[in-house]
Amino acid sequence: MQYTLIGDNDYLFSPVDTIFKNRGVTNKEDILNLDESKCHSYKLLKNIERAADLLIRHINEGSEVFVQADPDCDGYSSTSMIINYIKKSFGKCNLTWHLPKGKEHGVEVKNVPNNTKLVIIPDSGSNQYKEHKELQEKGIDVIVLDHHICEEESKDAIVVNNQLSPLYPNKNLSGAGIVYKFCQALDDKLGLNNADNYLDLLAIGNIGDMMDLREPETRYLVKRGLDNIQNPMLKEIIKKQDFSMKGTVNIHNVGFFVCPLINAGVRFGSNEDKKQLMEALLESKEEVYYKKKDVYESIQEATARNLGNLRNRQNTARDNSTEKIISIVESSNLKERSIIVAKVGDFLDKSLTGLVANNLAKKYKKPVVLLREKENGIFTGSARGYDKGNIKNFREHLLDTDLFNFCEGHDNSFGVEIETERLKELEDLLLKTKEESTGTGIEVDFEIPFNDIDKQLVLEVGEYKNEWGSTIQEPKIIYKGLTVAANDISLIGKKKNTLKLIVNDIEFIKFFVKKEEYETHFSEGETFYIDVIGKCSINEWNGVRTPQIEILEYKVTETLLF
Incomplete structure (x- = not known):
């Protein structure tokens, strides 16, 4: 097993503090004790009130409004948020939207209908100076709600971008975050309180765009969104992924099991797949015929199933392509x-x-x-x-x-x-140019010898399970020289494919272990010496909390036969 130890290996006195320190967080309380005070006023975003006034004027005048989506999880979250907000807050309005066929970012003028009076570009478009000018010359106003770095502010569009707002301190807020702030500005002007209904979309967008969740404001808003999933499409994806997510909606699980499905639909789906995904995020009540079961089902249920299929196909294609490029990299040194x-x-x-x-x-x-x-x-x-x-x-x-x-x-x-x-x-x-070695193998926070194994450490780290994910990666530990008796080693589960070791009242679990592997390592011997790399968790059953290590890799270093 190859691994790299990060940090100072302080597992005896303050292991949780050490884990956060290893992730660039000097005071963990800054990101654990979050409340509204961590949020910055939308008014610090340059141009946001001008943008809100412009949208309200166009809606009141009955103007045709065109929204251009961006082709990723944050882009679809941003687009569905602003459209859902407009429909809920203004009722009937003349609004159309457009999805890119490929990975094109921003607006293409040819796609904007002739009678359009306002174009809204969420999650992209800040540096489309040529397109902004062309639209303005046609008498079309442009609002950009973006977070990407660009060199200068456009003269022909109203650009709301945290990167271009010197007074706004949070530069780690995605497009969905900027759209949410825009909705807050609209709320204040309209006397409404609708923006918070879309915090779930903000959460998905920021996690999907891999924003730095050590940023207190972003983390606070994301966690609020995850605590109150309202969008029917998101609910359906989470329902579909319930087994993998083990019934828990947190940053890690959403990053691994929700956002990748949405991205698969955007990147690998047909134009019809993408349109159906957006309609589902826009809370459509449409029902879709499911031929296999000869029934009609909600567009959200049909889309969630389709996203799973698309992701499987995408992953197969990705892995095949990766292997081909690895051969190019290896053969060319x-x-x-x-x-x-x-x-x-x-x-x-x-x-x-x-x-x-x-x-x-x-x-x-x-x-x-x-x-x-x-x-x-x-x-x-x-x-x-x-x-x-x-x-x-x-x-x-x-x-x-x-x-x-x-x-x-x-x-x-x-x-x-x-x-x-x-x-x-x-x-x-x-x-x-030579780059210094960055280490090899799995990065671990602690290297713990058998004599220092402590179930309290596992319980303590396991309590923070819902805090891991994105830039605060889940900690891993290597235990060296575990001494395990043969009668404390078994294959369990309905399919007998889960390896279980019991050491000092700690359960060490590895899923999907074949019988052949088990017999190779553990069929003969009375005592086994094992090195294990794993993650801390707590198994709760019938009110009993058992410290548990989910094994990522293990190696039997020695076997005593008698």
């Missing part, structure tokens, strides 16, 4: 460089480029750029950083080379464009 830059062909679906780049960054523990030829002389693609490496802001790192036409998106997840003649310069630069 690209993995020896500080940054992996690889050209990909048509075998990699454009919708999967970011997912595959992310897989490669995790595998090689270094930043990755995947490029494909867009047209003669131009390559575009996706870049993913490795936040545990030495390059903390990969986007800025690439921009500092002055080789790319653009690097647009987030610090460690963004799109790029580069000209062919500059690729050679980039390769030469990478050959000269």
Whole structure:
């Protein structure tokens, strides 16, 4: 087993404080004891009141309003939030929306109906200066509700963006967060209290966009949203994923079991799949015929099932493509460089480029750029950083080379464009740059020898189960030299495929263990010495709380036969 110890291994005196410190949180109370005081006034967002006044005027005048969605989880959350809010707050209105067919960000003027008077662009569009000007020349107003970094404020649109608002301290709020703040501004002007109805969409958007949830305001709003899921589409996805989520709606579970389904629908679905997903998020009451069971069901139920199928197909395609690119990386010795830059062909679906780049960054523990030829002389693609490496802001790192036409998106997840003649310069630069080792294997907070095993530590860390997720990753521990008697080792469960070890009143559990594996390691012997890497949890049954370690990896280091 390969692992890397992070932090100072203080498991004896203040293990929970050490875990938070290892994640950049010096005082855990700052993000655990959250309340309304952590929130900043929407009024600190530049242009937000002008934007709210403009929308109210257009609605009152009966103007045609057009909303342009962005193709990801945050984009769909933002779009459905603003549309749901407008419909609930204003009643009947002339509103249409548009979904991108691929990964195009922002508005395309050709898609805006001729009679439109107002365009709203949530979660993108800040740097679409050309499009803003073209729309203004047509007599169409533009409101941008965004959170992406851009160089300057547009002169031809009302842009509400926390990155362009010097007075707004929270730069870790996604597009759905900015839309929520916009709804708060509308509430105040309209004398309503509707914005909080959409905190569940805010939560999904911020988790899906991997916002830094060490930010107190963002964390507070996300947790409020998770505590009160109202959107019928989100309810249906959570219902479908109930077994995997073990009935618990928290940051980790939503990040692993809810947001990926929505992203699969957006990235891998057909145009009809995407339209159905948006209709479901917009609380449509439509019923859809389910041929297999010869029944009609809600659009939300049908969509949730379809998202599961799309994600399975997406994951198969992603894994196959990842293996092909790994072979390219290995055969070309690209993995020896500080940054992996690889050209990909048509075998990699454009919708999967970011997912595959992310897989490669995790595998090689270094930043990755995947490029494909867009047209003669131009390559575009996706870049993913490795936040545990030495390059903390990969986007800025690439921009500092002055080789790319653009690097647009987030610090460690963004799109790029580069000209062919500059690729050679980039390769030469990478050959000269060496990156320090970032360690290998699973990152663990504690390395605990058998003599120091303490069930109280497991219980204490397990109490924080709902706090893990996103930038506050779930802690892992390696136990060295567990001494386990043969009669404390068994295969349990209905299918007899769960390995269970009992050590010092702690249950060590590993799921999906085959009988052959069990017999290979434990069929002969009286005592076994085992190293285990796992996660802390608490198993509650009939009022009894049992400390439990979910085994990620284990190794039998020695067996005593007698």
